Amino acid sequence: MLLTVGKTDGFLCGACAAIEANKIFLKALKGGRITEEEQDKYKGYLLVFLGGNRGGYLLQ
Numbered sequence: 001m002l003l004t005v006g007k008t009d010g011f012l013c014g015a016c017a018a019i020e021a022n023k024i025f026l027k028a029l030k031g032g033r034i035t036e037e038e039q040d041k042y043k044g045y046l047l048v049f050l051g052g053n054r055g056g057y058l059l060q
Helices: 017-029 036-051
Strands: 002-005 009-013
Touching: 017 036
Parallel strands: none
Antiparallel strands: 002 009
């Protein structure tokens, strides 16, 4: 999935569940190497999490 920011910038993100995102986070926290696929999955999870309507905040 390609998310476009502005007119020319963009970045890739993938989908994953909270459990998988947590495993990726803990791996990075312990100093492990994170693959590009893992980075994309974590970014995707974080965007969905932050984009949720929590506490009255919305991302636009």
